[in-house]
Amino acid sequence: MSEPYEPTTSAMSEPRLHLGCPSCGAQLVVEPALRTMRCPYCAAPSVVERPPVPGIPEPVFALGFALTHVAAREHVARWLKSRNPFTRSGIRSAEPGEVRGVYVPAYLYSVLAQTRFRASIGENYQEQETYTTTENGKTVTRTRTVTRTEWRSLGGELAGYVADVLVTASTGLRNDELEALEPFDLRGLARYTPALVSGWVAEEPSLTPAQCLAQARKEAEERVGERLGRFMPGDSHRELEHESRLEWEAVDMCLLPVWVLAVRYAEDAPPLRVLVNGQTGEVHGKAPLSVWKVTAAVLVVLLLVAVAWFLSQGGGR
Numbered sequence: 657m658s659e660p661y662e663p664t665t666s667a668m669s670e671p672r673l674h675l676g677c678p679s680c681g682a683q684l685v686v687e688p689a690l691r692t693m694r695c696p697y698c699a700a701p702s703v704v705e706r707p708p709v710p711g712i713p714e715p716v717f718a719l720g721f722a723l724t725h726v727a728a729r730e731h732v733a734r735w736l737k738s739r740n741p742f743t744r745s746g747i748r749s750a751e752p753g754e755v756r757g758v759y760v761p762a763y764l765y766s767v768l769a770q771t772r773f774r775a776s777i778g779e780n781y782q783e784q785e786t787y788t789t790t791e792n793g794k795t796v797t798r799t800r801t802v803t804r805t806e807w808r809s810l811g812g813e814l815a816g817y818v819a820d821v822l823v824t825a826s827t828g829l830r831n832d833e834l835e836a837l838e839p840f841d842l843r844g845l846a847r848y849t850p851a852l853v854s855g856w857v858a859e860e861p862s863l864t865p866a867q868c869l870a871q872a873r874k875e876a877e878e879r880v881g882e883r884l885g886r887f888m889p890g891d892s893h894r895e896l897e898h899e900s901r902l903e904w905e906a907v908d909m910c911l912l913p914v915w916v917l918a919v920r921y922a923e924d925a926p927p928l929r930v931l932v933n934g935q936t937g938e939v940h941g942k943a944p945l946s947v948w949k950v951t952a953a954v955l956v957v958l959l960l961v962a963v964a965w966f967l968s969q970g971g972g973r
């Protein structure tokens with residue numbers, strides 16, 4: 657069955673089913689009543705039961721769904737209608753199909769970064785410059801004001817706390833997709849209990865903690881870079897380099913609410929996957945462009961250019 661559903665309250669004592677998707681690698685955990693044959697992430701109809709994996713970390717926090725599946729579908733319907741005219745036919749008029757809510761595992765990471773940095777700082781100054789030009793056939797000397805930049809190097813150390821970096825722990829939902837759905841309002845985080853996700857499909861982390869930690873550290877260093885960029889004095893800067901020693905790392909697994917929709921817009925195309933932030937309603941999807949529409953538009957532009965050129969040559973007379 658692949659019906660959209662509302663959360664149900666079921667007995668907590670029921671053993672949960674462990675399902676795996678051979679297509680995208682998602683590792684689902686559901687209650688028997690929610691047994692699914694289709695993967696909520698990739699819609700592959702090949703979800704199989706799997707033995708529970710021992711040693712999987714338990715979530716520490718979970719963020720609840722604030723958006724109903726009806727609202728999620730409305731958001732997606734509006735999103736589809738607002739796609740640009742060059743998307744493949746059928747997308748803008750497609751009906752959002754099945755809606756599935758999934759608690760996606762992610763790591764919440766924060767750290768104290770001790771950063772050493774180096775950059776070139778540019779200070780602008782104005783200067784009068786004399787130059788020669790030709791006026792009425794005579795060579796004359798004139799002056800003008802020009803802006804020049806003086807560069808000096810700056811280096812130093814900066815300590816800062818980087819909080820609330822979120823990275824996916826799921827192979828079913830890539831990190832760039834999670835980033836497109838962010839931000840989540842993390843003030844809504846609650847301590848995880850199984851009752852919190854009762855009635856929902858949840859996923860176990862399918863990426864290793866080491867993979868997730870590496871990604872989180874990379875994002876933290878990027879945030880340090882952005883912060884340094886804003887902190888740089890002068891009128892401009894270039895060659896900003898930085899390296900951080902990371903201390904007091906905190907890594908907590910949490911579950912994030914995501915609605916996943918499979919939108920069928922053509923018989924011969926795989927369904928378009930659209931994701932909705934289950935808290936804010938932010939929609940993310942990649943509507944494919946129509947090769948024919950783009951080609952036709954380019955040809956029309958080329959034709960107009962050719963006509964304009966023809967007319968400018970006097971050929972239109």
Ligand SMILES: [Zn+2]
Pocket residue numbers: 677678679680681682695696697698699700828
């Ligand atoms: Zn899948």
